Amino acid sequence: MATDTDDIRMLYGVTADHPAIKGLNSFEKELVLRNVAAAFKIADGRLDKNEFVNLQVYTVKKVAKAAKREQQVKYSVMTVVFGLICAV
Numbered sequence: 001m002a003t004d005t006d007d008i009r010m011l012y013g014v015t016a017d018h019p020a021i022k023g024l025n026s027f028e029k030e031l032v033l034r035n036v037a038a039a040f041k042i043a044d045g046r047l048d049k050n051e052f053v054n055l056q057v058y059t060v061k062k063v064a065k066a067a068k069r070e071q072q073v074k075y076s077v078m079t080v081v082f083g084l085i086c087a088v
Contacts, residue, residue, distance in 0.1 A: 014033065014036050016029045016033065021033070035055065035058065035059065036055075038055070038058065039051050039052070039054065039055035039058075
């Protein structure tokens with residue numbers, strides 16, 4: 001069965017061996033390859049201006065969401081630690 005990554009390799013010639021991707025761990029590689037596939041709305045193998053801008057917006061939103069989630073986790077941990085200190 002073909003995966004999204006296989007489709008990307010066939011359609012766009014982007015593989016995990018690409019110099020920019022090579023040093024990433026397997027999770028990061030898969031994420032980058034999926035993002036590249038999502039950027040190509042027209043399956044012509046070229047990234048036009050609109051596709052590029054959409055990819056940048058998508059990336060910024062994902063990074064902002066991850067940063068917010070990380071901040072919420074830090075706040076939750078600090079709240080629990082503070083609560084434990086006050087309880088003692």
